[in-house]
Amino acid sequence: MESFFDTEIAVLGAGPAGATFARLAGEKHALTVIDRRCLTNNETTLGKCCGGLLSPDAQRALASQGLTLPLDVLVSPQIFAVHVMDLPSGTQQAYSRSYVNLDRQKLDRWLVSCIPRHVPLLDQTVCLHISQDQQGRFLLRLKDRGGESSLLRARYLVGADGAASLVRRTFFPNRPIRQYVAVQELYQADSVSPFFGALFDPQLTDCYGWLISKGQQLFLGAAFPKDKVSSRFTQLRQKLEQIGYRFGARLAREGCLVSRPAGPFDFCTGSGRVLLLGEAAGFVSPSSLQGISYALDSGAILAEALDLETHDPAAKYHRATLALRRQLLGKLLKCPFLYQPAIRRALMGSGIFSLPVSQAPTGLPWKCR
Numbered sequence: 516m517e518s519f520f521d522t523e524i525a526v527l528g529a530g531p532a533g534a535t536f537a538r539l540a541g542e543k544h545a546l547t548v549i550d551r552r553c554l555t556n557n558e559t560t561l562g563k564c565c566g567g568l569l570s571p572d573a574q575r576a577l578a579s580q581g582l583t584l585p586l587d588v589l590v591s592p593q594i595f596a597v598h599v600m601d602l603p604s605g606t607q608q609a610y611s612r613s614y615v616n617l618d619r620q621k622l623d624r625w626l627v628s629c630i631p632r633h634v635p636l637l638d639q640t641v642c643l644h645i646s647q648d649q650q651g652r653f654l655l656r657l658k659d660r661g662g663e664s665s666l667l668r669a670r671y672l673v674g675a676d677g678a679a680s681l682v683r684r685t686f687f688p689n690r691p692i693r694q695y696v697a698v699q700e701l702y703q704a705d706s707v708s709p710f711f712g713a714l715f716d717p718q719l720t721d722c723y724g725w726l727i728s729k730g731q732q733l734f735l736g737a738a739f740p741k742d743k744v745s746s747r748f749t750q751l752r753q754k755l756e757q758i759g760y761r762f763g764a765r766l767a768r769e770g771c772l773v774s775r776p777a778g779p780f781d782f783c784t785g786s787g788r789v790l791l792l793g794e795a796a797g798f799v800s801p802s803s804l805q806g807i808s809y810a811l812d813s814g815a816i817l818a819e820a821l822d823l824e825t826h827d828p829a830a831k832y833h834r835a836t837l838a839l840r841r842q843l844l845g846k847l848l849k850c851p852f853l854y855q856p857a858i859r860r861a862l863m864g865s866g867i868f869s870l871p872v873s874q875a876p877t878g879l880p881w882k883c884r
């Protein structure tokens with residue numbers, strides 16, 4: 516027989532948003548956290564497709580929550596410049612940047628390890644369906660790794676379930692968000708020196724691609740419109756090979772949806788007793804696709820704002836995210852400078868804010884200025 520259990524708040528997703536909310540709200544409320552990934556040991560099953568760069572905003576978010584990163588989350592090398600490449604024109608330019616290069620799976624496991632021990636965490640458990648009973652309580656149909664089904668009943672539902680959010684699709688079907696398909700391949704990279712590149716090619720995507728060194732690997736990824744994704748990725752790789760890039764043996768290929776808000780209506784923080792966090796709410800930078808900081812911030816904002824005695828907790832949370840939403844809309848204003856080819860090339864050509872590079876990274880066809 517199917518098992519059945521109750522909780523006050525069901526948190527679907529234990530990525531940076533859900534884990535942060537559970538860490539900060541777990542002392543005040545009775546939560547149950549569900550995630551399909553294995554987040555409690557080192558099994559390498561499902562991972563999160565991600566560049567794994569911690570932006571200055573994410574570093575600030577961790578600092579404001581009193582957190583410091585354990586060393587084993589970091590990945591060598593730490594890189595202090597981004598090489599921007601406009602592929603059709605062959606224009607290249609370097610800019611100083613202070614990202615932290617990390618292992619995304621280890622970051623997520625570490626954030627989960629910070630959740631108070633008394634909070635039930637059902638990892639390797641997928642939520643297949645969500646409905647409501649006659650009293651308006653949420654019924655989450657779950658299936659664990661062994662194929663066992665169960666039903667979780669909750670008064671409140673927190674959707675921290677990322678770009679493909681089941682919670683958002685179920686409760687806010689009229690609030691779709693602009694999305695892309697991100698594809699990333701990992702290659703052996705013994706002969707290439709550390710590198711972080713941002714790749715622009717409007718023939719392949721109106722978003723962007725990236726090359727990131729991680730240990731002995733090189734990640735090549737890009738976010739594409741939803742059609743002809745595989746062929747667009749192949750063309751990207753071929754274009755890089757044509758200008759001299761050499762990729763080692765392919766170690767893995769991964770992909771997922773990524774949200775890219777196009778305006779204020781793409782943000783959806785929830786309503787009634789359903790609340791959305793992180794990428795499920797649309798909190799991702801439309802200019803860089805950076806989303807870890809907004810996941811950390813929104814998790815903390817909800818933990819602070821959530822008062823179950825309040826008449827309308829969703830309205831309070833929505834108001835509390837105003838600064839975050841304004842910050843993201845500010846990033847939209849930055850997009851033309853990056854994504855309009857003529858403006859981007861003019862800016863790159865002017866050399867404004869750029870970093871003179873005297874030494875080309877070994878093994879990469881970088882044009883020194």
Ligand SMILES: Cc1cc2nc3c(=O)[nH]c(=O)nc-3n(C[C@H](O)[C@H](O)[C@H](O)COP(=O)(O)OP(=O)(O)OC[C@H]3O[C@@H](n4cnc5c(N)ncnc54)[C@H](O)[C@@H]3O)c2cc1C
Pocket residue numbers: 527528529530531532533549550551552563564565566567568569570573640641642643675676677678680681697698699736771772773792793794795798799804805806807808810
């Ligand atoms: C290719 C790529 C590269 C990126 N690179 C960067 C980067 O370098 N730096 C950066 O800051 N941001 C980056 N981002 C964005 C960043 O990864 C996300 O914004 C961030 O992970 C959002 O956190 P989250 O907790 O909201 O969602 P997620 O991290 O996506 O977590 C959602 C969780 O919900 C779980 N889940 C979903 N549905 C279910 C279900 N039905 N049942 C059970 N569990 C479920 C998933 O397993 C997952 O653990 C990148 C995104 C992509 C796609």
